[in-house]
Each structure stands twice: as C-alpha cells, then as structure tokens.
Amino acid sequence: MSQRTIHFKIYRYDPDKDAQPYMQDISVEVDSTDRKLLDALTKLKAKDDSIAYRRSCREGVCGSDAMNINGKNGLACLTDLEGLPQPVVLRPLPGLPVIRDLIVDMTQFFKQYHSIKPYLINNDPPPERERLQSPEDREELNGLYECILCACCSTSCPSFWWNPDKFVGPAGLLAAYRFIADTRDQATNERLDNLEDPYRLFRCHSIMNCVDVCPKGLNPTQAIGKIKDMMVKRMV
Amino acid sequence: MSIPVLKFDAVIVGAGGAGLRSAIQLSEAGQKTAVLSKVFPTRSHTVAAQGGVAASLGNSEEDHWHWHMYDTVKGSDWLGDQDAIEFMCRKANEVVVELEHYGMPFDRLDNGKIYQRPFGGHMSNFGEKPVRRSCAAADRTGHAMLHAMYQRNVKANTQFFVEWMALDLIRDSEGAVVGVTAMEMETGQVVIFHAKAVIFATGGSGRIYYSSTNAFINTGDGLGMAARAGIPLEDMEFWQFHPTGVAGAGVLITEGVRGEGGILRNASKERFMERYAPNAKDLASRDVVSRAMATEIKEGRGCGPNKDYVLLDITHLDPATIMKRLPGIREIGIQFAGVDCIKEPLPVVPTCHYQMGGIPTNYSGRVVAPKNGELRAEVPGFYAAGECACASVHGANRLGTNSLLDLLVFGKSAGDSAVEDLKLGKAHRELPADAAAQSLARIDALNTRRGGASVNETRLAMQRTMQDHAGVFRFGDMLKQGVEKILEVEKAARQLEIGDKSLVWNTARVEALEMENLIEVAKATMISAEARKESRGAHVRDDAPDTPEHPNGRDDENWLKHTLFSPVDNTITYKPVNMTPLSVETIALKTRSY
Numbered sequence: 001m002s003q004r005t006i007h008f009k010i011y012r013y014d015p016d017k018d019a020q021p022y023m024q025d026i027s028v029e030v031d032s033t034d035r036k037l038l039d040a041l042t043k044l045k046a047k048d049d050s051i052a053y054r055r056s057c058r059e060g061v062c063g064s065d066a067m068n069i070n071g072k073n074g075l076a077c078l079t080d081l082e083g084l085p086q087p088v089v090l091r092p093l094p095g096l097p098v099i100r101d102l103i104v105d106m107t108q109f110f111k112q113y114h115s116i117k118p119y120l121i122n123n124d125p126p127p128e129r130e131r132l133q134s135p136e137d138r139e140e141l142n143g144l145y146e147c148i149l150c151a152c153c154s155t156s157c158p159s160f161w162w163n164p165d166k167f168v169g170p171a172g173l174l175a176a177y178r179f180i181a182d183t184r185d186q187a188t189n190e191r192l193d194n195l196e197d198p199y200r201l202f203r204c205h206s207i208m209n210c211v212d213v214c215p216k217g218l219n220p221t222q223a224i225g226k227i228k229d230m231m232v233k234r235m236v
Numbered sequence: 237m238s239i240p241v242l243k244f245d246a247v248i249v250g251a252g253g254a255g256l257r258s259a260i261q262l263s264e265a266g267q268k269t270a271v272l273s274k275v276f277p278t279r280s281h282t283v284a285a286q287g288g289v290a291a292s293l294g295n296s297e298e299d300h301w302h303w304h305m306y307d308t309v310k311g312s313d314w315l316g317d318q319d320a321i322e323f324m325c326r327k328a329n330e331v332v333v334e335l336e337h338y339g340m341p342f343d344r345l346d347n348g349k350i351y352q353r354p355f356g357g358h359m360s361n362f363g364e365k366p367v368r369r370s371c372a373a374a375d376r377t378g379h380a381m382l383h384a385m386y387q388r389n390v391k392a393n394t395q396f397f398v399e400w401m402a403l404d405l406i407r408d409s410e411g412a413v414v415g416v417t418a419m420e421m422e423t424g425q426v427v428i429f430h431a432k433a434v435i436f437a438t439g440g441s442g443r444i445y446y447s448s449t450n451a452f453i454n455t456g457d458g459l460g461m462a463a464r465a466g467i468p469l470e471d472m473e474f475w476q477f478h479p480t481g482v483a484g485a486g487v488l489i490t491e492g493v494r495g496e497g498g499i500l501r502n503a504s505k506e507r508f509m510e511r512y513a514p515n516a517k518d519l520a521s522r523d524v525v526s527r528a529m530a531t532e533i534k535e536g537r538g539c540g541p542n543k544d545y546v547l548l549d550i551t552h553l554d555p556a557t558i559m560k561r562l563p564g565i566r567e568i569g570i571q572f573a574g575v576d577c578i579k580e581p582l583p584v585v586p587t588c589h590y591q592m593g594g595i596p597t598n599y600s601g602r603v604v605a606p607k608n609g610e611l612r613a614e615v616p617g618f619y620a621a622g623e624c625a626c627a628s629v630h631g632a633n634r635l636g637t638n639s640l641l642d643l644l645v646f647g648k649s650a651g652d653s654a655v656e657d658l659k660l661g662k663a664h665r666e667l668p669a670d671a672a673a674q675s676l677a678r679i680d681a682l683n684t685r686r687g688g689a690s691v692n693e694t695r696l697a698m699q700r701t702m703q704d705h706a707g708v709f710r711f712g713d714m715l716k717q718g719v720e721k722i723l724e725v726e727k728a729a730r731q732l733e734i735g736d737k738s739l740v741w742n743t744a745r746v747e748a749l750e751m752e753n754l755i756e757v758a759k760a761t762m763i764s765a766e767a768r769k770e771s772r773g774a775h776v777r778d779d780a781p782d783t784p785e786h787p788n789g790r791d792d793e794n795w796l797k798h799t800l801f802s803p804v805d806n807t808i809t810y811k812p813v814n815m816t817p818l819s820v821e822t823i824a825l826k827t828r829s830y
Contacts, residue, residue, distance in 0.1 A: 057281065120338060
C-alpha cells in the first residue's frame with residue numbers, strides 16, 4: 001500500500017497545561033485505505049494521543065466531528081484527503097468557546113435548538129393507529145428532518161457569531177420550520193410567536209454561509225425565508 | 237478523597253434508542269431520572285440504522301404478529317426465547333404507532349399510512365414468501381427515530397448528563413445494584429450516581445472486530461461494567477456479520493437496498509443467492525447471505541483485482557426510486573466507495589454488525605443471573621435493554637429491522653418495570669463504603685502507569701485476533717488458538733499506559749477505559765465460541781458440518797441452550813432456551829432453510 005505524508009497545522013489548547021492556544025505543525029503517514037480526513041486524524045492520534053476531537057459514526061450521520069478545515073466548516077469523516085490542500089489547517093468551529101483543541105462548548109448551540117420547542121405539538125388525543133399524512137405532505141419534510149446537529153452552519157454564520165444568545169441560528173430555525181411544515185403539528189402560530197422578535201429570526205441576512213457548509217446539503221436559508229414569508233402573511 | 241454523590245430515582249446509562257425510550261417512560265411517570273451519555277444523544281449509534289423497524293401493521297398486504305414471531309424464532313435458529321419473542325412481536329404495532337405520534341417522519345403510502353418495505357427473513361404465512369413489514373423513513377430510519385425520541389424527551393424535560401462516561405456498576409453486599417460511577421469528560425471529575433433503578437442501554441461492542449459497521453463509541457461499556465461486577469454474559473459467541481458493508485470502509489449499506497429490489501452478483505454477474513436460498517434469494521436471513529458471499533469469495537468468484545468482494549446491484553431500478561427510497565445509500569456509495577449506485581454496482585463484503593448476546597434479561601427488561609441454583613434470578617435494581625441486553629429475542633441470528641424494534645419494545649418495558657418497582661416507594665439502599673474504589677483505582681492507574689501497553693496497539697491486536705479467529709466461518713483449532721491469543725491481549729489490556737494525563741476532555745483516557753470494556757467482550761466472545769461445538773445461526777464451525785443427522789450442523793440434542801459466560805473465572809455454564817410462548821403454541825424445531 002502506497003504511503004504518503006499528510007502535513008497538518010492544528011489548533012492546540014489544553015487549559016490544564018497551556019497558558020494560551022497555539023498552532024502545532026505535525027504530520028502523519030497514511031496509506032491508500034485512508035480516504036478521509038478522519039482516517040488521517042485517527043492515525044495521528046495513534047501517534048500523539050493528546051490531540052482531542054470528537055468523532056463517532058465516521059459516516060456523516062452522527063454530526064460529531066465538525067471542525068474548521070482549511071478555513072471552512074465541515075465533517076472530518078466526509079472530507080476527502082485526495083485533493084485537500086496541505087498543510088491541512090484544522091481549527092475548532094468558530095464562534096463557540098473552546099474547551100480543548102478541536103472541542104468546542106456547544107451549550108449555546110443546543111440552547112437555541114431547544115428554544116424552538118423541537119418536538120411535535122398535537123393536542124388531539126392520540127388515535128389508536130398512526131396519524132395519516134399524504135406522501136406529498138410528508139415530502140415537505142425532506143430537506144428539513146435530515147439535520148444532524150453538527151453545528152457547521154450556525155458556527156459559520158456571522159449573525160450567530162455576534163448574537164449567539166439572541167439569534168436562533170440556521171440549525172435551530174431549520175428545525176423550527178421542520179415542525180411548522182409538518183401537517184401533524186398544531187402549533188404554527190405559537191411557533192411564529194416564539195420567533196417574532198428583532199433577533200431570533202430576523203437577524204438572518206441571507207448570507208448563506210449555512211447553505212455553503214452544510215455537509216448534508218440542506219438549505220436553512222430557504223427554510224428561514226419560508227418562515228419570514230409566513231410572518232409577513234400573518235401580519236396582513 | 238471524597239467523591240460527590242448525586243441521588244436519583246433512576247439512572248439510565250446510554251442515550252441511544254433503548255435509553256431514550258426508557259427515559260420517556262420514567263420522565264413521563266414523573267420519576268427523578270438521570271440519563272448519562274458519552275455523546276450528545278442524537279450522536280448515539282442508533283442514528284446510523286437505515287432500513288426500518290419491523291411491525292406487522294399490514295399497511296400494504298396482510299400481515300400478522302404471529303407470522304413475525306415465527307420468522308423471528310426461525311431467524312434465531314431456535315435459540316431465541318419464545319416468550320420474549322412473542323412479547324416483542326405483539327408489542328410492535330403499539331411502539332411504532334407511538335413513534336409516529338412522537339412525530340417521526342415515516343415515509344407514507346398513497347392512503348397516508350406508514351410505508352413498509354420487504355426485508356430479509358420476514359415472510360407471510362409462516363415462511364411462505366417475503367412480506368412488507370419494515371416501517372421506514374427513506375434509508376434514514378434510525379436517524380429519524382433517534383431524533384424523534386430525543387425530541388420527545390426534550391418535551392418531557394428529561395435530565396441529561398451529556399458527555400459523561402459511566403465507569404463501574406455499584407452493587408451492595410446482597411448483590412443489588414445501587415448506582416454507577418461516572419466521569420464528566422470535560423473536567424475528569426468522578427461522581428457517584430446513587431439510584432434505586434439502574435438501566436443499561438449502552439448499545440453494542442462491534443469495535444472488538446477489525447472490520448465493523450459500528451461507530452467508534454460502540455465499545456461494550458455496559459458489558460464491561462456488568463462483567464467487572466460479576467454479572468454473566470449470555471450467548472456472546474453469536475455476532476452478526478451484515479452482508480453488505482462497503483468493501484474496505486466497513487460502512488453499512490442497508491438490507492433495504494435488497495428490499496427495494498437490489499441483487500447480489502459475483503464476478504461472472506451471476507445472481508448467486510438463487511443457489512443458496514431458492515425461495516427468499518437475496519432476502520434470506522443475514523447469516524445465510526453472509527455465508528453465501530464468503531463462500532463465493534473463498535471459491536474464487538469474488539470481484540475486483542483481489543477477488544475479495546461481491547457486487548450489490550441496483551442499476552436496474554428506476555433512478556427516481558433510488559433517490560426517493562435510498563438517498564442516503566447513494567451518498568454513502570459516492571463517499572466511501574467512489575461509486576454512484578444509479579450507474580454502477582456497489583462493492584460489498586460481510587462486515588461485523590451486531591451482537592446478539594449480552595446482559596441476560598427477561599422480557600420485562602429486568603436483568604437475570606443465576607443465584608442459589610435459580611438460573612433466572614432477578615438482580616434487584618438492575619435493568620437492561622437494546623443491543624447490550626439479551627432478552628433473548630435474536631438467539632443465534634437477528635433479522636434485519638428487529639434491532640430497532642427490540643430497543644423500542646424492551647426500552648419501554650425496562651422503563652415500565654423500573655417505574656413499577658419505584659412505585660413500591662422503597663428507600664435508596666445504602667451505598668457500600670468502597671462504592672467508587674474500583675473506578676478510582678482504574679483512573680489512578682492510567683494517571684501513573686509507566687512502561688505499560690499502548691491502547692492503540694492493544695486494540696489492534698484484539699481486533700485482528702477477533703477477525704482472524706472468530707469470523708463468518710469458524711474453525712475448531714483457530715478458536716482454540718484464539719482463546720490463547722485473546723488471553724494474552726487481556727494481559728496487555730490490564731496494563732494500559734496513556735501519554736495524555738490532562739484532566740480536561742482527555743480522549744486518550746476515555747479510549748483506555750473503553751479498551752478495558754472491549755476486552756471483556758472479546759474474551760467472552762472467543763471463549764463462548766470455542767465452547768459451542770455445533771453450528772447454529774451466525775456461529776458456524778468447520779467441525780460441525782451439514783450432515784443428515786445434523787442439518788446445517790445444528791445439534792439440538794446437545795446444544796439447544798444459552799451460553800452463560802462467567803467473567804469472574806472465565807468459565808461457562810448453560811441455561812435452557814424458553815420454548816414456551818406466552819399465549820400461542822411452541823414454534824417447533826425445524827431445519828432452517830430459505
């Protein structure tokens with residue numbers, strides 16, 4: 001198997017021993033079975049076990065290994081090593097407090113997600129069988145329910161950087177629209193009320209960084225636009 | 237050193253499907269509950285399940301729970317307990333409908349009901365022909381399900397301890413479970429969770445093998461904790477090799493691909509499953525398909541330059557169907573095989589996927605272990621559900637879509653059982669004086685040991701040993717050597733050394749603690765496999781071949797029994813299979829063919 005070397009520049013910070021963060025130059029040998037950035041990181045960790053990052057499914061569905069890769073947010077497990085410019089510069093997701101190395105504190109991100117009441121609200125007594133939904137109505141949820149909460153989008157959004165406590169951010173708003181769009185949900189008005197505020201929804205200025213970085217190819221900007229439309233229609 | 241103690245009614249370890257389902261029961265019943273998880277709940281490995289969850293809803297054609305029960309018993313090669321299997325199949329409709337009410341975005345039929353697709357081994361009318369029983373949300377059923385259950389828990393105000401790793405089970409002098417120790421990963425702080433009920437929902441341990449569909453986090457933590465606390469592990473020789481892992485990468489390709497019409501082909505493009513399973517063909521049970529594939533490869537009919545994989549072909553399907561029903565698979569093919577399955581077939585190999593065995597429970601989700609001559613004595617305060625548990629519904633081989641059903645049904649019943657026991661209103665049992673001693677000693681050893689074994693090398697040695705000695709086909713002499721080798725690896729695993737000594741988010745320490753759990757699982761697997769001298773389900777050995785007296789190598793006279801591996805002294809005992817269902821007649825022993 002052909003060996004080659006991958007050169008990294010990695011953001012390092014361990015509050016237990018480092019006075020301040022620094023960028024570390026480090027390299028690792030990989031072979032032809034190592035297709036993804038996460039494969040290289042796994043080999044790197046075998047060499048230096050102090051490099052800290054989250055990872056789990058290694059197939060782009062759990063959302064653990066989001067990081068800033070050569071200046072752009074993405075998942076290490078879905079990033080091809082082939083063609084990746086070197087040195088590969090790895091930083092933690094921007095805009096959230098760093099706990100250690102590539103691990104950020106996601107409290108604020110999840111707080112915003114939780115703030116939109118991310119669960120189906122339907123106050124009718126549950127029927128004995130499934131609630132019915134037409135295939136067309138179900139299709140409305142495509143492009144919304146697949147979010148993996150990796151935070152690539154919200155942490156690439158300037159509006160979220162400036163107001164992480166007040167602006168829900170693209171991931172949370174995508175989730176909000178996922179429930180608004182669900183014909184089984186009865187809380188559309190309540191959900192719109194919950195976003196009626198100068199910051200929570202309207203800080204989105206359609207910069208579209210979220211769309212650019214989403215590893216699942218989702219479009220939060222479009223979902224946000226639909227919520228804004230509904231707000232306007234509700235007013236007239 | 238004084239260790240903080242947090243007191244709860246119930247502690248659930250693991251926030252995948254089973255943990256979240258039991259948490260719903262406890263939270264909605266108003267019990268003070270803590271859910272501990274190494275990862276944020278929606279990152280648990282249930283998220284990677286693809287093809288669906290089984291329930292005889294009969295939305296597309298006639299179906300019946302009794303047919304589902306028959307298929308599951310047959311799939312288990314008669315090693316599954318028939319009371320638990322009847323319980324699961326009868327509960328299926330209820331738990332799937334509940335999920336729909338939680339908001340799960342199931343695909344729909346034109347009449348608005350949940351979409352169902354065929355899956356391997358699921359048949360109508362007691363084994364006649366494939367039936368549409370798998371309820372699916374495209375090929376992202378696990379993701380849709382896990383998120384829906386997390387969301388329901390948000391609604392129910394469940395208290396999560398996210399990125400906390402449970403370390404050890406705490407038992408009192410009478411053997412009752414009174415809590416767990418756990419470590420907050422962000423700070424390295426060890427805490428005692430004192431509880432009246434402890435539910436393990438820690439998932440599988442597929443990382444004992446070198447090639448696995450499992451996530452990095454699937455390290456058998458619950459089994460390791462149970463083993464260290466002297467709880468035996470049941471039927472650990474039975475591991476499912478999923479027929480279709482992406483060759484090289486190991487990433488799962490759902491059986492739903494074959495449910496939608498996909499066909500397995502060898503180097504000469506032959507649909508070889510017709511020779512191995514003339515009736516069910518590509519939709520035979522997973523152990524049957526995996527063995528057929530391994531045989532094709534072994535006999536030189538594999539594909540590629542090294543003839544080491546076969547092809548999964550869906551190029552004959554309408555691209556619109558693929559985009560609608562299998563969009564995630566198309567992405568995986570492009571990402572991990574460099575193949576667009578609309579145009580070209582996918583290279584696949586049998587890959588370690590699921591642990592049929594685990595912590596022994598009854599169908600109420602209560603952990604049972606031998607005590608004073610009673611083989612199924614309940615361990616007070618201890619419950620388990622999902623892949624870490626062995627109810628046993630999967631026996632020697634699990635059917636596809638029965639794992640998501642298992643975690644729903646037994647997650648719910650474990651939660652209900654805990655609620656029922658909590659309602660008796662008993663006080664917390666006292667913590668033993670040395671409740672945290674074992675955990676602190678383990679952490680201390682990792683902080684101070686010099687000249688120990690590398691975690692990475694020890695893990696690789698274990699994974700290679702398991703792969704080479706306990707794979708799809710097993711050999712008597714290789715298993716014997718495997719036992720010796722794995723006991724060698726165990727010595728290293730007891731002497732691990734890490735470079736990183738930081739208290740903050742120390743992933744090296746987490747991996748070392750995980751390795752101490754993995755080795756318990758690997759050892760239980762190898763020793764149990766060596767001991768079982770027959771072929772049954774996923775456990776097939778060369779010295780127990782297919783003969784007229786023992787079709788498929790199965791020996792019911794001597795081996796229709798569950799293995800119980802005792803981690804205390806590496807010994808094995810057995811307990812009978814429960815052949816008596818709850819309400820229907822026994823599904824009688826029969827030669828298994830598809």
